[in-house]
Amino acid sequence: MDNAVVVTHPHTHETAVHEEHHHVALPQHRHHFETEEQQREAGTFGMWLFLLTEIMFFGGLFFAYLLYRNWYYDAFVSASNQLNVTLGAINTVILIGSGFFMALGVWAAEVRKRSLLVLFLVLTTVLGFAFLGIKYVEYHEKWEKHHIPGEHFDISEFVNPPIDAKTGKASEKPLAPDMAQKTQVFFSLYFAMTGMHAVHMIIGIVLLFWLTWRAYYGEFSSGYVAPIENFGLYWHFVDIVWLFLFPLLYLINRHPLK
């Protein structure tokens, strides 16, 4: 809205030649790009490449998960049943909602509506926080149950599952002690995978603060939407990772008790 933007992006390499570019309309246009179109395309392309990197990053974890799930199937089933599906499902909905607002944010930037953009970014952030809050509750529950891998890890619940008060039967198929120890591998992967995902969420939220700040000062309301778009790609990617994590960790091993 104001001209402060120009100050934040000075042309550091002003040359006489530069004046030839009459089509330069945006203050955010970098001199080394021939056209704005090229700049925007390069940015998006770079973001996609970065997401490819991220896929490989999580790929290592998914590979480890598939391998161990195959080896220690029973342990993975029992351990997976310890996860809180309700909270996981709520988090899934929250994250999808957050992604939805992010998409609306991109739209708001494209149609140059500053206040709407700020609103949607704030909503995205709030839902991001909500996700992390619920994740904290889940982690805390694991802490209390001694399901955090390491010294305090306790397998007794898997060897001697608590008896269900109503049915009088064990709430879970008991595991032999050697198999029960393998639940630690499941929880190792659970914490590594959801932890890495949470780290990505935290980085995203920090970026969201920064973008909201810039959006508030109208930087993205004059046709310069690349940062919002590219951040949107990142945020959706983080959503999608969760959409793989949720079924793999919470759902696919779940079975009705016999």
Place this chain on the structure above:
Amino acid sequence: MSTTSSTIINLPDQRTATLPKRNYLNNEHGLLSWLLTGDHKRIAILYLISITFFFFIGGVFAGLIRLELLTPQPDLMASDTYNKMFSMHGIVMIFLFLVPSVPATLGNFLIPIMLGTRDLAFPKINLLSWYLYLAGGTFTLAALIFGGVDTGWTFTTPLSTHYLNTNVVTAATAIFIAGFSSIFTGLNFIVTIHRMRAPGMTWFRMPLFVWAHYAASVLMVLGTPVLAITIVLVALERTIGIGVFDPTKGGDPLLFQHLFWFYSHPAVYIMILPGMGVISEIVSTFSRKRVFGYTAVAFSSVAIALFGFFVWAHHMFIMGVSNYSALVFSLLTMLVAVPSAIKIFNWAFTLQKGSITFETPMLYAFAFFGLFTIGGMTGVFLGALGMDIHLTETYFIVAHFHYVMVGGMLMAFLGGIHFWWPKMTGRMYPESFSKLSAVTSFIGFNLTFMPQFILGYLGMPRRYHAYPAEYQVLNVLSTAGATVLGVGFLLPLLYLTWSLRYGAIAGNNPWQATGLEWQIQSPPLTENFIETPIVDHEAYDYEWLAHKTQQEVTTVG
């Protein structure tokens, strides 16, 4: 300086040349103008300085290792110290020197110019890469100062996770951060090559240097994150005790090997491919001939990158991988050797019917041919399943690796530095000294590492602090060679620094090369080109160059 009749430096262009008044070096002044720069050329110089620093740190470790191995007894240092020496040597040389060496310095400097653009696509990310590199370097130095790390650069679990009490996590952090530096460099290159080429610069008009960097960048972008997550898991296992690689908790240490080598094998192609790009430029320039079979050389780079991803388990042949996977990985290893052979022959045939001169960069390229051929062929030894059993984990593999990495990559790096030095600084170095250093390092190198092949076949294991007495003679030879090699590497540091001030003015195109970078002033302007060039000729088109120089009036900014 050098005015022997055979060098091209006598061309009229050079005698009358003056340093341009305005260039990227003097465009802005002050330390901050360097530390906050977005200019790819300045970032390249920053990289060059920091990489040289770490190269000599790693070199000191190498020197101490060789000194200790002079005698069979462990007399110079304690075993722990020795283990830290080779671990730090590996970590510094691989992650802080070899991986970024050519891409981050020469690649950074040249790729935008070769493509006819003003900068890389993301100058700020480029600067960020350098800061990440520095942060990685700082963590490495911190690990060193707080007592070193003795895992070896391979971080083998469960040794690294449960049995050592050195600064493993600090070193792991260093590698994690340096990894992201390399990811961002690769990402920047790929986007630049895809989106920023000048009008007329089609894919098959790009210099082979750019092709090689493109292939290496793909490996960086896809391989490095796997290393990153592996390192994270190692650090988590060490700090809070998760059990993904811990056999006592049901984890599999071989999974670590798979994940680690999934990056670390492609990493050797990340290291060597840019070097191959340098060699293509040098050979073409000094034989004044288009690279023989341009397309084959370009595609062989891509083929190496592609196959490079599917050979990692050849590091694990004796670790009890299944027979079938051993067969498959051995076969693929044989296939990945072919593109390298193709390149060697294409370079050799580039010389045919050329008009060859023997300046310093060409001498380094010749050294590369010899050493890389040996390094590549000994790789076939190691790829052959039954042979690998006897050779792996011995000095044979040390020698093989150094033939490829030092004999190949470092020779290419030095060749490239000597080749583009006039472009980067605007000045020539003394040819007689540089030729001396090329010859010295070639001789020193062979003396250092040739005995190690024999030692390896005799069975001397790598990473041994003390060794049986009958291996001493060969070790003495190797240490003697290392001294010569050290001199060969120190010389360039001296005369190149000297040349910054006292070197002869190079002029725009001292080698009469065809690349776009040689058609602009040396050192270049900050914006590289006064106008965006329109490319209407193939790469290495010497007829176009001859035609151009006949009627061109040199413009100097």
Place this chain on the structure above:
Amino acid sequence: MHISPVLWQFLVKWLHASALFPSEASTIAPYTDALYFFLLTITAVGMVIVGILVFGFSIRYRKERHPVAIQVEGSTLLEATWTIIPLALFLVVFVWGALLYFRIYNPPVNSMNIYVVGKQWMWKAEHPGGQHEINALHVPMGRPVQLTMISQDVFHSFSIPDFRVKREVIPGRYTTVWFEATTPGTYHIFCTQYCGTKHSEMIGEVTVLTPDDYQRWTQGSTSGMSLAQNGERLFASMGCNSCHSGNAAARGPNLAGVYGSKLQLANGSEVLVNEAYLRDAILNPSQHVTAGFAPIMPTYQGQVSEDGLIDLVEYIKGLQTNYRVQQTLTTSQSNQVAPTTPGMVKP
């Protein structure tokens, strides 16, 4: 003429003490060396070709003799030549190498078995007859010897260069290697996988003895108890026989003659019972439940050392009848401390 004494000593030492080539002391060595020399030959030929091309062209087409370059585009025929010929050579190497690999890693059926346990920083060899050796290994000449190896801590690698054999020694699983020594003498054993501070002190000597000497050595150095006897004692003291009694009503499967047989597992798969299987079944019983039995066996992870496991494995391997198992049943006391196990649950 006078040579400096230091230099003279150096040269003499080189000739006497330094080998340039390891001795061929096993049946495999000549096969490995044959491939090695083949590879050396193609490397040399390759080097000569590249050398001739580079130096030949450099002399023929140097600027003084050939001032103007003639531009050549390339040649599909030549490209094909130097693609196909190296590829063919490399494929020959691949096949040869693979054949050698299987020769080195597939032991003959009649080989004698010795166990090797690696730990920071020593090698412990355990002969079936109860002979224990540290950083040493005595083997007979002319008889295939298989080593079944495991590590107690980190990765090690067992290497005898003069035999051209090497194998990684890994925590948590058996790996094997075999050789047949051909020449009496002593040869180096190295740990070739970096394993911590004293990696370079994890060395030993393998002594190859003539069959007679070997006979003498086995008798002179036995501790009195064979591995199987140790295993039997352990078997009884841990109360294994209370379930694995061989009775028709026993809760555990009959172990007599189980080694070498094909076993049907509860999860439907069929496995060959070898050393590795027996070890795994003791440590991770619930993943190795024999068909028709309930998964009630507790794990012995952390309760039996690798040496103890070797004793047990060796005992079960040699178990032909259940006579002694049932005899000890009445006399032994079960002092087993197993973790709390759930009641029997039918799957």
